[in-house]
Every structure is written in structure tokens, then in C-alpha cells.
Amino acid sequence: MSERITKWPGVELSAADLSEGKVTQTRFRPNAKYAWSAGEAMSRFLAELQDGRLIARTCHSCKRTLFPPRMFCEECFRPTDTWTYIQDTGTIETFSVSYLDTDAKRIPDPILVGVISLDGASPKMGMMHYFGEMTKEEIRIGMRVKAVWKPWEERRGSVLDIKYFAPLPEGKK
């Protein structure tokens, strides 16, 4: 490869080449707006969030309690059977302390985010959410947490109806 090939193709440009118009270019922003159907399972999931509850589906074949809820079990490949409520407490499975926002811009106060496995669902079944009322030094895998909900009038039927998960109060398991 290296012996026979002498010219490696590619004309490098700098950010300034583009921003200062040193090369010709075309700019465009598509107009692509969506209204995704939430479907059976997610519609109920969102409605229950608005009521301050977390709901799951059960598969009687593999006996798992599936969260987030789904109308078919991806392992058994059959429709799931019943709705069942689960608790809004759980355990931190993993987390990150992020200094980046969604556009990769730097933010001074980090966001604490991670995955919580929820009590009442099958082991390891969980959701991603923010963590609050704890510092980046305090957060750890294995911590027991509880959802902190927005007041009823602010809930819209969204995962943001939960503000964040906070450490479970002392004395509770």
C-alpha cells in the first residue's frame, strides 16, 4: 500500500475556508417536521405519566414485566398480555456527568443523567432520566432513587412530567 501508492486523494478545507467563502458552497435547511404516532403502548404510557404513574406490560410467556411498555415481547415474539403499574423508585445502573448540551456546546453546570432500573419491573428494565438533589461527587452506581414529579397542573404526558430522580429519603428502601 504505502510503497505503491504515492498520492492519497483528498483536498482538506478549514472551517475558515467555508465561513469566509473561500470556496463556493450552498447552504440549506430542510423543513422536516414530524408528528409521530405514539401507538398503543406509548399512548397509555404518556397518559399514565400525566397521572403521575409508571406503567408496564407483562409477557406471560417469559414472565417478564416489560418497561418501557410494549405491545409485543421482542424475545417471545408474541403480543404482551396485561398492563401493570410499577413503582417510581429504583436503582442507578449507570450515569454520566455531562458538560455538553444537545448541540455539543459546552455548559458550565453539568447535567447529571443516567439509567435507572425501576422497582416492580423485571431486573435491569429501566429508563434514562436526569438526576437531581445530588452533586456529581455524590452520584454513584447502585444509589437508590425516587422520581420527583412536577405538580399535576404542569404535567403534559411526557417523560419530563418527572423532573428528575433524587436520592431515596433516609430510612426507606
Added chain:
Amino acid sequence: MKTVGVIGAGMTLFRRRLQETGKEMCFEATKMALDSAGLTRADVDMVVNGTAPDAFDGVHMKGEYLADGCGGYRKPYTRVFTGGGTGVFSTIAGWWHVASGLADVVLVVNEEKMSSCQPHPQSVFAHIWDPILDRPLKPNLVWIFAMEMNRYMHVHGVKKEDIARVAVKNKRNAVGHPCAQLADPNITVDDVLASEVMAWPVQRLDISPPSDGASAVVLASEDFIRRRKIKDRAWISGVGWCIDSTMWTDRDLYFPEYVARAAKQAYKMAKISDPRRQIDFAEPYDPFDYKELHHLEGLLLARKGEAPILTREGVTERDGDLPVCPSGGLMGVGNPIAATMGQKIGELFWQLTNQAGKRQIPQEVHTGVAQAWGDLMQYGSVVVMSS
């Protein structure tokens, strides 16, 4: 099934932004691959294009758009896409074309032009998340890696120092790669540990950058190789691919089960029963330094939790017992998603045919494995090649 060999490869420079359009990059890599195999477009029966989301280049139906540059004009042509897994998967799709007996010569051309997306390709990665469960939280893709990395570190007690060694190894290995975007002969573990925290535990030098680039390989049947008396060839001895559930929050992220399944499929085909002994070198997917370790274990080349130890002991250096990412990987050469085929399949070809120049592994190598990884921590594609 027919036996399939790789007889040529080519790639463009990988850079943060290139002037070439996607089509032009494809042409450059494809022409280089054809020239290296001593073939023309007229010799090609079918073409497979591999390229990741249309949204990076900002061109809808990107496969069709790139077709001309891939040599696909008026030929049987298809585009395949399995997220980051495309870097190895498109070769598997090319392999199907030849192994089935339908084609003697197949071009596999991969491309990515991430620089089109403003202000940063991250903005497009945002659309990979579930609209209802994840996007309202305004996530950054780095969070995914950070959470997986954290879980891996937690379960095995891995220290950041050991992970940083991978970044150092690969960026130094990349010094020998003509196309490398981020080669650095002087980088140290301290440099990596001192780099700014993006989303803990991920720091800036733990990550490979977005890149523009294209790569191509030429696949041929054993018949064709014999008829044309082609000397520089490496055989594809095993292929495997596997996807896991989209519900990534339901899994323990410390081990990539889907990579292990794809690897087992490939090893079975290649008649490899003891990968650690029978594989001479590996090119696992390393978009982040910890991913090389995660994937070495998924590829069953290290026991769970053992990969950091092997790295610390120098086993995975180019002159070690099991060289890993001798190309410099994504960490050193760059990460134009699908076009990373150049450092994975391309590198296997160049190493096995003794054409890797400054990167040539000092000991004799006969069998290598390449692996790519994609989607929301879901997809594993594995190819085993031998000389």
C-alpha cells in the same frame, strides 16, 4: 458457497472537512482500489455501497446519490446501512454477492461526509434517540458512550489510566498511516487524562472526531483470482452479524452480547475454536478508547474484564502478542463512520498481503478479525480474514 478474497483496497485522506463531494470521494477511493487490483470498472459485476445516515451528508437517498462514484453506473447496485456497523457489514453484504455465485468481482465502497452538517454532526445524532423516551431530555450522543463506559468501568473496576492507554497506542500507531487525521507520536496517558471532560467519564482525547472520507475494497471469487493469477489476496474466512433490542435501557451495558454472537457466527464459519490463540491480530471498532476494550471482550479475544490488563501489559501493541488496531484505528486515523472500512477491512487486507508499510506487524500474521459496531449500542458485524 464460493470462496471469496479481497484483492484490492483504497481510501482517501480522512479529515474534518474535505472539499470533495461525497460522489468525488467515492470515486477517489474506488479508483484507487481498482488500480491496486489491476482491474477496470468493466471487470466489476456488482457494486455494494455502505454509508451511514443520509442526515450527515444532508442528501436524501444517499446511496443512489453516490452510485456513480462507486462505479455503480448501470450495474447491479445496492446500498446497505447498519449504523456504525456498516464499516464491516458492507463487506459482508459484498461477500454474499460473490459467495452465492452470482458475481465474480464486487466493489464495496463506503463513504461519509459529516462536515456538511452544521454546527456539528452531533445535531444529527440527536435524531437517533427515541422521540418520546429520550429526545425530550435533550441528550447528547456522548451520553450514551459515557453511560456504557461508566458501567464497564464499574463492573470490572477499570481505571481511566488503562483506558487512556488505548488512545495513546492507537494515535501513535496512526503515525504510520498515510490518511490519518489524528496521528500523534508524542501523546501520553497524562495528556488524555488532562483533556477536558465532555460527559464524565468521557474526556476529549477519549473520542475519535467526525471526519469526511471514503474507502473501497474489491472482492473476487477464488475462480477469478486463479484465472487472473492475482497474487495479492486475502481470503474472507468468516462473517457474522447480529443486532440487539432497541430498548437499550433494559440491558446491562458492560458487555456487548450482540458482538459476541456475531463473532461466534464468524468464528464458526472460519473454524476457529480458540480465538485468543488462532487470531493473530484484530481491528475492533474504536470510536472511543474504552470501546476497543469492550469489543475485545465481545470478540472473545479477552475474558470479561481482561482487556485492560492485556493493554497495560503491552500485549496489544503492534509488536505484542496480539496486535490490536495496528492501523491506528478510529482514534488515530479518523471516524467517517462507514468509511472506517479502510482501517478495518482495508487494514486486514494490507497486513495479510504484506503491504502495510510502516504499520506492518513485525511477526508473521495469517489470520485477522475486523469488527464494527452501530446504532444505539445494538449492532455487531464481524469479518475474519486469512492469508
Added chain:
Amino acid sequence: MTFLERTTDARKLRHWEGNMEADYIYTSGVAGERFFVALRDQGKMLASRCAACGLDYLPARLFCEDCFAELTEFVDVPQEGRVAALTVAHLDREGVRLSRPQVWAFVTFQGIRGGLVHRLLVPPGRARVGLAVRPKLKAREDRVGAITDIEGFEPVGS
């Protein structure tokens, strides 16, 4: 076998809104750069010559998609072309009615393979296939090296 439950009251089914948008910058490419710089600075269109195939390609391109040769030779496209196909648009890209219908044409040129899609600067009643046309360029100071440096094609003799 289908789901065991199905919501029949459509008001209970929710939907979630979002977008898949981003800003894009497209470079013209190595060949495109030559094409657009010539358009901007000299007001002319370039085609790429493939000597092996005996074809001159418009728009200019880096390679011949047939024989796969790298193309390095450029030729001028004649200033006069013909309308090969046309359409009259009444709605804009968003589906909103235009205040005045727009005529769009595919224009080809003698001896050149390919052509350009662009505005045809005639009232709909006067638009016809076969019309001899030439490009109407913006003033030099308004040209930036984009396809819009051409305002549209107007009938020869206008």
C-alpha cells in the same frame, strides 16, 4: 396474531411532535468548484470532457461514470441551448399557492451530454419544448458561485 388490546377511541391515541432538521453546507467539490468559479467570474458554463468516451458532461464532474477515467479537461458549454422538457408550477415547495405560476425547464446544449434544470423566463403561455434559450446571468457583483448566479433561461433574441 395481533395485539391483544386496541384503542378504538382516536382521541386517546397520542402523538409526539418533533423534527429532523439541521443546517447544511454543501461544498461544490473539486470539479464543481471549477464550474461555479467559471460561472461567477467569467459568466460561462463548463463541461467536463471524457476523451475516451467522446462525451462532454454538464454539469462538470471529476470522473466519467462509464469508463471511470478521471476528467481533467474542461470545455465551454455553448451559450445557446434548447428546452428539452418543461413544467409550469403553481405551488411552492411547501405546497403553498404561488402568486404567479413559474415555468421550469430542462435545458440541453448541442454536443453536450446532460443539461441543467432552471427557471424559464417566459409567461406560461409562451413556454414550449424546443424553444431556443440562453442563460440570463445576474450582474457580476451579485454572483457568488452558485446555480442561482443564473437567474433563468430566456428566449434567444429577447
